[in-house]
Amino acid sequence: MSPLSAARAALRVYAMGAVVILAQLLRRCLGGFAEPAFPQQAGRVAVVTGGTEGIGYATCKRLARLGMHVVIAGNDRAKAEAAVRRIQEETLNDKVEFLYCDLASLESVRGFAHEFKEKKIPLHVLVNNAGVMMVPQRKTVDGFEEHFGLNYLGHFLLTNLLLDTLQESGCPGRSARVVTVSSATHYVGELDLGNLQSRGCYSPHGAYAGSKLALVLFTYHLQRLLAAQGSPVTANAADPGVVNTGLYKHVFWGTRLVKKLFGRWLFKTPDEGAWTSVYTAVTPELEGLGGRYLYNEKETTSLAVTYDRDLQQELWARSCVMTGIRDVTPDILAEGRLPRRETAALSPPLTGV
Numbered sequence: 001m002s003p004l005s006a007a008r009a010a011l012r013v014y015a016m017g018a019v020v021i022l023a024q025l026l027r028r029c030l031g032g033f034a035e036p037a038f039p040q041q042a043g044r045v046a047v048v049t050g051g052t053e054g055i056g057y058a059t060c061k062r063l064a065r066l067g068m069h070v071v072i073a074g075n076d077r078a079k080a081e082a083a084v085r086r087i088q089e090e091t092l093n094d095k096v097e098f099l100y101c102d103l104a105s106l107e108s109v110r111g112f113a114h115e116f117k118e119k120k121i122p123l124h125v126l127v128n129n130a131g132v133m134m135v136p137q138r139k140t141v142d143g144f145e146e147h148f149g150l151n152y153l154g155h156f157l158l159t160n161l162l163l164d165t166l167q168e169s170g171c172p173g174r175s176a177r178v179v180t181v182s183s184a185t186h187y188v189g190e191l192d193l194g195n196l197q198s199r200g201c202y203s204p205h206g207a208y209a210g211s212k213l214a215l216v217l218f219t220y221h222l223q224r225l226l227a228a229q230g231s232p233v234t235a236n237a238a239d240p241g242v243v244n245t246g247l248y249k250h251v252f253w254g255t256r257l258v259k260k261l262f263g264r265w266l267f268k269t270p271d272e273g274a275w276t277s278v279y280t281a282v283t284p285e286l287e288g289l290g291g292r293y294l295y296n297e298k299e300t301t302s303l304a305v306t307y308d309r310d311l312q313q314e315l316w317a318r319s320c321v322m323t324g325i326r327d328v329t330p331d332i333l334a335e336g337r338l339p340r341r342e343t344a345a346l347s348p349p350l351t352g353v
């Protein structure tokens with residue numbers, strides 16, 4: 001990315017944030033956010049990544065309150081153990097536990113999936129929630145740019161490794177669900193398939209927005225594959241809004257000041273921020289429905305490019321290579337169960353990822 005594009009990416013991300021904040025302020029003035037009614041989920045099992053803090057913690061608490069067995073997947077043991085204890089005490093649900101999963105390490109993601117499967121329990125809901133935002137230029141254990149590697153690729157691999165358990169656990173009329181937490185910043189995100197590792201002038205804003213855009217493209221392609229296979233699993237994206245959490249450590253100091261002074265009015269609380277994820281995970285209104293982008297518990301349109309099936313498919317194929325898993329798309333295409341790509345390859349060949 002050139003320095004000019006990096007500056008443009010930062011401006012676009014802050015402008016997008018400002019738009020969402022103003023919409024939230026307006027909503028507060030008009031009566032605020034109303035908690036949706038969620039049906040009880042006794043006997044069902046959820047995995048929530050990043051459930052130790054912020055929106056993930058609130059999501060775990062809400063799911064536990066609905067009677068679910070909740071597994072927190074996280075990379076901070078001390079925080080996780082405290083989170084488990086607090087949720088158990090507050091919800092009186094002792095089926096809350098922690099399993100270590102560092103999404104910045106593909107080996108750790110594989111280890112988590114293995115350990116989870118060793119438990120021989122079903123999996124009805126996977127919430128891909130964990131994330132980092134606008135961190136300085138850093139790499140994951142496997143050498144991927146951190147936003148792309150952790151926010152996107154870690155969840156890509158995790159979902160694919162847990163897909164068989166999700167398929168076994170879902171049934172017609174009661175699908176298992178993959179809920180992937182994206183962000184309004186995806187609307188200003190760009191994805192350069194030739195430069196997924198943000199080489200050149202690094203833009204933390206562009207890298208974050210790009211990872212959130214990749215998660216939407218991933219969700220839509222996953223849903224197409226699942227639907228083509230007649231699978232009892234659905235995949236949707238959830239956008240929490242702008243939420244008062246610790247995610248803002250690396251943003252511009254002015255934004256941190258605004259958050260500190262006016263966060264109570266302008267930002268959603270973590271509980272409010274979790275409602276869209278919980279809604280997407282459990283509402284009967286979404287039974288059997290996937291490939292949707294949910295915001296404030298309502299379906300909305302994502303960025304136009306997210307509906308580009310060629311781009312979805314190309315990103316998926318490259319992600320399979322990067323994480324070392326098999327791409328089943330060509331098999332499903334060959335069986336004629338997935339509409340063929342309408343255009344020739346859009347993107348440069350897979351080099352240097």
Ligand SMILES: NC(=O)c1ccc[n+]([C@@H]2O[C@H](COP(=O)([O-])OP(=O)(O)OC[C@H]3O[C@@H](n4cnc5c(N)ncnc54)[C@H](O)[C@@H]3O)[C@@H](O)[C@H]2O)c1
Binds near residue numbers: 132248
């Ligand atoms: N807060 C917002 O305004 C906002 C807006 C849009 C989208 N989101 C998205 O919501 C999700 C949750 O964010 P939050 O606001 O609760 O932030 P947060 O910083 O409070 O929580 C992030 C969670 O991710 C976990 N995490 C970070 N690195 C990890 C790793 N390597 N392995 C496993 N877990 C790791 C953290 O431990 C933490 O539990 C993120 O995906 C974020 O992009 C947040």
